[in-house]
Amino acid sequence: MGPHPAVAAIRLAVRRVLHDILNDQPASRALAGRHPGLTAERPPSPLVLVACSGGADSMALASALAFEAPKLGIRAGGITVDHGLQAGSDLRADEVVLRLCELGLAPVESVAVTVGREGGPEAAARDARYAALDAAAERHGATAVLLGHTRDDQAETVLLGLARGSGIRSLSGMAAVSGAAGRYRRPFLQLDRQTARKACMAQSLPVWDDPHNADPAYTRSRLRHEGLPALEKALGKGVVEALARTAQLSRDDADALDSWASQAEASVRDATGLLECAKLYALPPAVRRRILRRAAIEAGAPAGALFARHIEEVDRLITGWRGQGAINLPGKVVAQRQGGRLVIRQG
Numbered sequence: 001m002g003p004h005p006a007v008a009a010i011r012l013a014v015r016r017v018l019h020d021i022l023n024d025q026p027a028s029r030a031l032a033g034r035h036p037g038l039t040a041e042r043p044p045s046p047l048v049l050v051a052c053s054g055g056a057d058s059m060a061l062a063s064a065l066a067f068e069a070p071k072l073g074i075r076a077g078g079i080t081v082d083h084g085l086q087a088g089s090d091l092r093a094d095e096v097v098l099r100l101c102e103l104g105l106a107p108v109e110s111v112a113v114t115v116g117r118e119g120g121p122e123a124a125a126r127d128a129r130y131a132a133l134d135a136a137a138e139r140h141g142a143t144a145v146l147l148g149h150t151r152d153d154q155a156e157t158v159l160l161g162l163a164r165g166s167g168i169r170s171l172s173g174m175a176a177v178s179g180a181a182g183r184y185r186r187p188f189l190q191l192d193r194q195t196a197r198k199a200c201m202a203q204s205l206p207v208w209d210d211p212h213n214a215d216p217a218y219t220r221s222r223l224r225h226e227g228l229p230a231l232e233k234a235l236g237k238g239v240v241e242a243l244a245r246t247a248q249l250s251r252d253d254a255d256a257l258d259s260w261a262s263q264a265e266a267s268v269r270d271a272t273g274l275l276e277c278a279k280l281y282a283l284p285p286a287v288r289r290r291i292l293r294r295a296a297i298e299a300g301a302p303a304g305a306l307f308a309r310h311i312e313e314v315d316r317l318i319t320g321w322r323g324q325g326a327i328n329l330p331g332k333v334v335a336q337r338q339g340g341r342l343v344i345r346q347g
């Protein structure tokens with residue numbers, strides 16, 4: 001008898017990503033060159049880490065990694081991050097370490113982090129977590145780190161972007177591959193949360209439900225427990241899948257527009273490198289605003305603080321010129337129109 005369908009599904013998702021990781025590896029000769037002790041025939045086997053919170057998604061991911069990696073000659077380890085936000089979180093992290101070891105993963109490590117305040121509690125925890133995962137990947141020489149985001153997480157991310165009124169880049173949600181040198185991989189992005197949970201049950205894997213996930217103080221939690229169920233009730237069950245598809249389509253569109261903007265940028269600068277308003281005016285708004293955004297960031301505006309309304313205001317210097325004064329942007333950056341040129345610089 002084959003494995004439970006949910007277990008088969010999580011394993012297949014992980015197997016595909018492991019194949020991608022192997023295909024993305026530099027040729028064995030190049031590897032052996034960097035490790036002089038090794039011959040071209042025997043490159044070191046790559047290490048893939050799973051980032052595991054102990055929740056159903058990442059426990060399912062860990063179990064599938066432990067099952068699939070050895071068959072492909074890949075070493076599989078795990079990292080759990082202790083955010084220190086709840087009493088006893090250190091004990092919980094120890095428990096996750098134990099479970100990952102029981103799955104046969106090695107190395108397994110728990111990393112304690114200090115969560116700051118910047119950007120709110122969710123963003124601060126995320127920043128601290130990724131910094132710790134990056135450091136762990138470097139320390140262990142890992143080729144990749146797997147994250148347990150599911151299709152449901154993707155749908156939530158798309159909805160949050162939609163509600164913020166930001167552009168298609170934010171509707172494109174999370175990438176299947178991201179981070180430095182494509183370090184982060186999300187094998188479950190096409191898989192629903194229920195499947196991950198069922199796979200844990202079928203394998204008798206104990207899972208931990210993060211109370212934050214159910215805490216109505218968190219926007220994402222409200223969306224998960226109230227927003228999406230209401231949408232499903234109104235629009236039908238396929239809404240999560242459709243939102244995930246929206247993410248993929250938006251990503252392709254956003255990539256195309258970004259590359260259009262990169263190409264167009266050179267053609268709208270004068271000999272001294274300043275942006276020419278008439279040439280900017282002739283561009284489609286989506287391309288023009290991308291160029292403006294990039295120029296503002298280049299001048300020193302922090303990307304995270306630069307919102308659509310800022311760029312719209314700068315855009316009005318081009319499309320609605322009536323002698324406006326300088327526009328202040330985050331990071332003490334100032335945009336102003338001077339004799340048919342747009343000057344964006346730190347003031």
Ligand SMILES: Nc1ncnc2c1ncn2[C@@H]1O[C@H](COP(=O)(O)OP(=O)(O)OP(=O)(O)O)[C@@H](O)[C@H]1O
Nearest residue numbers: 051052053055056057058079080081146147148149
């Ligand atoms: N404390 C942690 N330690 C290590 N990795 C984590 C931690 N928290 C989250 N992650 C990683 O980030 C992914 C997404 O986390 P998030 O908290 O958004 O989702 P989740 O629904 O709680 O996931 P899970 O069910 O796996 O806990 C997780 O699947 C896991 O890979």
